[in-house]
Amino acid sequence: MTPTGRHFLQIPGPTNTPERVLRAMAAPTIDHRGPQFAELGLEVLEAVKRVFGTTQPVVIYPASGTGAWEAALVNTLSPGDRLVCFETGHFATLWQEMARRLGLEVDFVPGDWRHGVDPETVADKLRGDTGHRIKAVLVVHNETSTGVTSRVAEVRNAIDSTGHPALLLVDTISSLGSIEYQHDVWGVDVTVAGSQKGLMLPPGLSFNAISQKALEASKTARLRRSFWDWQPIIEANKRGFFPYTPATNLLYGLREGLRMLDEEGLANVYARHLRHAEATRLAVRGWGLEVLCADEREHSGSLTAVLVPDGYDADKIRAVILDRYNMSLGAGLGKLTGRIFRIGHLGDFNDLMLAGTLAGVQMGLIAAGVPIDPTGINAALDRLQRP
Numbered sequence: 078m079t080p081t082g083r084h085f086l087q088i089p090g091p092t093n094t095p096e097r098v099l100r101a102m103a104a105p106t107i108d109h110r111g112p113q114f115a116e117l118g119l120e121v122l123e124a125v126k127r128v129f130g131t132t133q134p135v136v137i138y139p140a141s142g143t144g145a146w147e148a149a150l151v152n153t154l155s156p157g158d159r160l161v162c163f164e165t166g167h168f169a170t171l172w173q174e175m176a177r178r179l180g181l182e183v184d185f186v187p188g189d190w191r192h193g194v195d196p197e198t199v200a201d202k203l204r205g206d207t208g209h210r211i212k213a214v215l216v217v218h219n220e221t222s223t224g225v226t227s228r229v230a231e232v233r234n235a236i237d238s239t240g241h242p243a244l245l246l247v248d249t250i251s252s253l254g255s256i257e258y259q260h261d262v263w264g265v266d267v268t269v270a271g272s273q274k275g276l277m278l279p280p281g282l283s284f285n286a287i288s289q290k291a292l293e294a295s296k297t298a299r300l301r302r303s304f305w306d307w308q309p310i311i312e313a314n315k316r317g318f319f320p321y322t323p324a325t326n327l328l329y330g331l332r333e334g335l336r337m338l339d340e341e342g343l344a345n346v347y348a349r350h351l352r353h354a355e356a357t358r359l360a361v362r363g364w365g366l367e368v369l370c371a372d373e374r375e376h377s378g379s380l381t382a383v384l385v386p387d388g389y390d391a392d393k394i395r396a397v398i399l400d401r402y403n404m405s406l407g408a409g410l411g412k413l414t415g416r417i418f419r420i421g422h423l424g425d426f427n428d429l430m431l432a433g434t435l436a437g438v439q440m441g442l443i444a445a446g447v448p449i450d451p452t453g454i455n456a457a458l459d460r461l462q463r464p
């Protein structure tokens with residue numbers, strides 16, 4: 078069918094870019110060494126700290142989230158250092174693969190892709206490491222491949238309970254600006270983030286929020302780095318500049334996106350995402366389908382992964398929904414390919430956008446011949462009629 082009207086981009090990132098952000102980016106590119114840029118640089122570098130919950134430096138890279146993963150590792154670690162990583166899903170798997178390729182030694186704790194990081198296991202691993210060979214614990218806060226959110230504050234407490242000095246590195250690429258996060262209060266050492274999910278920008282920026290302890294570690298970390306090196310960037314950032322040509326127009330967009338988050342208030346932003354996630358689960362269960370996340374404490378606020386019944390191909394269902402209803406849903410990744418689809422409900426989003434999304438999913442499931450209860454959506458609509 079020839080698509081008409083607005084496309085529904087309901088993948089869990091990139092998310093819908095608000096008009097305000099698009100307009101803010103539609104500006105002439107300026108001299109990145111001039112006074113006008115310095116003003117923009119100083120403003121965004123300061124404003125971005127709030128969404129991380131930090132007063133410490135945040136480095137901004139002109140790169141996708143994967144670049145900021147690499148930056149977090151190469152700035153804090155040395156060849157042969159040992160890490161503990163958790164197989165929460167596809168993104169956790171990719172991050173630890175990157176660590177191995179960089180010459181780090183990884184203890185990869187297996188998982189079933191339906192649970193987050195178990196704080197008890199973190200404590201056990203560190204308690205067993207009396208020689209302090211483990212230098213860092215890696216956690217993906219919101220596993221975008223599964224819709225499971227790990228309890229980072231509890232992981233921090235688990236680390237503290239052992240007195241172990243390992244750094245805590247956290248990927249918040251699909252949670253920052255959508256799900257509550259506190260870099261300073263939770264004692265995270267490096268927080269990795271990206272522009273194209275909760276921050277509502279197009280792809281192209283990524284971030285490292287850096288604790289004092291991580292900054293200290295970077296002085297002796299011996300992994301090779303040049304472009305990703307924090308030191309020259311932090312130095313230039315003091316005057317609002319970058320050591321290379323920054324992504325000026327994306328920074329205009331970032332300034333506007335951060336203003337929008339401030340206007341709504343971060344607490345309201347987080348509550349909105351939790352409410353939409355709850356309504357989505359009500360619809361999924363109303364259809365008689367299963368949510369992938371298996372722990373009630375760990376449901377993601379930014380996306381919901383839905384298991385399709387045996388004998389049905391989730392990618393075929395997604396293709397029907399794209400063709401008939403002009404809506405993109407997230408695919409199953411890695412070992413979940415074909416077994417799940419993912420509904421993104423993060424970023425610039427409201428009740429009617431969710432109602433439209435769920436109506437499209439329901440009609441698409443029926444069109445694809447999946448046996449569901451067609452009253453499923455009603456529970457979600459009931460939920461949306463309450464604050």
Ligand SMILES: *Cc1c(COP(=O)(O)O)cnc(C)c1O
Nearest residue numbers: 141142143168219221250251271
């Ligand atoms: C999207 C995502 C990534 C990958 O980020 P890119 O911008 O595609 O490099 C990594 N981790 C998580 C949790 C993500 O959601």
